[in-house]
Amino acid sequence: MSELSKEVQVVSNILKANDLLSAELRREFKSKKVYVINFMGSPGAGKTSILESLIKELKDNVKMAVIEGDLYTSKDAERIEKQGIPVIQINTCGGCHLDSTMIKQLLDNFPLEGLELLIIENVGNLVCPASYDLGEEIRMVALSVTEGDDKPIKYPAMFQRAKVVVINKIDLIEQTNFSIEQALGDIKTINPGLEAFTLSCRTGQGVPELAQYLLEQIKKKENVNDA
Amino acid sequence: MSELSKEVQVVSNILKANDLLSAELRREFKSKKVYVINFMGSPGAGKTSILESLIKELKDNVKMAVIEGDLYTSKDAERIEKQGIPVIQINTCGGCHLDSTMIKQLLDNFPLEGLELLIIENVGNLVCPASYDLGEEIRMVALSVTEGDDKPIKYPAMFQRAKVVVINKIDLIEQTNFSIEQALGDIKTINPGLEAFTLSCRTGQGVPELAQYLLEQIKKKENVNDA
Numbered sequence: 001m002s003e004l005s006k007e008v009q010v011v012s013n014i015l016k017a018n019d020l021l022s023a024e025l026r027r028e029f030k031s032k033k034v035y036v037i038n039f040m041g042s043p044g045a046g047k048t049s050i051l052e053s054l055i056k057e058l059k060d061n062v063k064m065a066v067i068e069g070d071l072y073t074s075k076d077a078e079r080i081e082k083q084g085i086p087v088i089q090i091n092t093c094g095g096c097h098l099d100s101t102m103i104k105q106l107l108d109n110f111p112l113e114g115l116e117l118l119i120i121e122n123v124g125n126l127v128c129p130a131s132y133d134l135g136e137e138i139r140m141v142a143l144s145v146t147e148g149d150d151k152p153i154k155y156p157a158m159f160q161r162a163k164v165v166v167i168n169k170i171d172l173i174e175q176t177n178f179s180i181e182q183a184l185g186d187i188k189t190i191n192p193g194l195e196a197f198t199l200s201c202r203t204g205q206g207v208p209e210l211a212q213y214l215l216e217q218i219k220k221k222e223n224v225n226d227a
Numbered sequence: 228m229s230e231l232s233k234e235v236q237v238v239s240n241i242l243k244a245n246d247l248l249s250a251e252l253r254r255e256f257k258s259k260k261v262y263v264i265n266f267m268g269s270p271g272a273g274k275t276s277i278l279e280s281l282i283k284e285l286k287d288n289v290k291m292a293v294i295e296g297d298l299y300t301s302k303d304a305e306r307i308e309k310q311g312i313p314v315i316q317i318n319t320c321g322g323c324h325l326d327s328t329m330i331k332q333l334l335d336n337f338p339l340e341g342l343e344l345l346i347i348e349n350v351g352n353l354v355c356p357a358s359y360d361l362g363e364e365i366r367m368v369a370l371s372v373t374e375g376d377d378k379p380i381k382y383p384a385m386f387q388r389a390k391v392v393v394i395n396k397i398d399l400i401e402q403t404n405f406s407i408e409q410a411l412g413d414i415k416t417i418n419p420g421l422e423a424f425t426l427s428c429r430t431g432q433g434v435p436e437l438a439q440y441l442l443e444q445i446k447k448k449e450n451v452n453d454a
Binding site: 094095125156 | 237269270271297298299300302321322323350351352353354355371373374375377378380381382383384396398399402
């Protein structure tokens, strides 16, 4: 058997094992009534800044916590900690994505009781995290205008399985050749059901709208679970 | 044996196989006197734009070609083709990095004779491509100021094995909180030998300096090979 076919076989086994465990996580999140968001995007797309803005908008209305995924540092977790909500760091030691084993191990020391919203910030990477289900309710992708409007079509898997896309750094759009029309056109081709928000963490534009949308989703889910 | 240890073992076999083949590629590039650059960076760091700028500066002085790595599209290769130099596209079909098998297979139909410079633009990803040697002479990393100055410390492997870092989109630095001093300080801690260039593809600032540096490296190498 060649190295390549061994790789393909093992990757397929790994993904299968991940999916079994993520299904278990999903049941656990559901039974504890926690709405879980798997938040992804390129390095530097502004995921942590978006989280900081969202926490300010949401924390008085929703009991929330954050899991921060990063290769080695805890820089992002330190930023979130300053916002006064529970945060826990996962270091992947060079690994390019979070997987459900990492989340499962961590939940043993991270009580979900009473939480309404858990946001998992994944490793900055537009490719690998898309393959690993973490038991989330929805996936949210950050795409900054400085990255270029060709990213959805170049990294389609990331957008295919997402529910929300946040087009970030909109205050810089005049300094780029990013076309919202082009990006949204490609995104809707890849995934017609994707909800799109434009946002600037610097000016605050779009933050209340995204926060409101997430709040409605969480409340809607709580009502379904209560029914 | 757990899924995780199987994964680790197979990944280590894959990397070993990759290194054997990349050593072969390195000998082939050397015997054909081609200077090969493995060019990496996040999605949207501006790799293709930097290439367009470099080609304009270099193509009259150096016989050059480009290999474009991308998941599915040939958008970047089409942009390079317009610059009037040979370009070939590798699609990884969702894969998160180029490896030496892909380069080897492609070289059967891509004659190196007479070439002085071959630039391989890797998949946009600050994690996985760092582990895969392609037989290159040097690695060059693009980091745009809009990504934030914490990226070197958060993704150290990418910077550890590079020879050149290009800090791109320098025309936008006033609109960000990117500190050149911070980024360069971290970069020098990770890799003291790294050559750093600041650059803007929009204004052209820094392009001649980077082109001149690469030209000198290529000529120096040619002289060593001739000696």
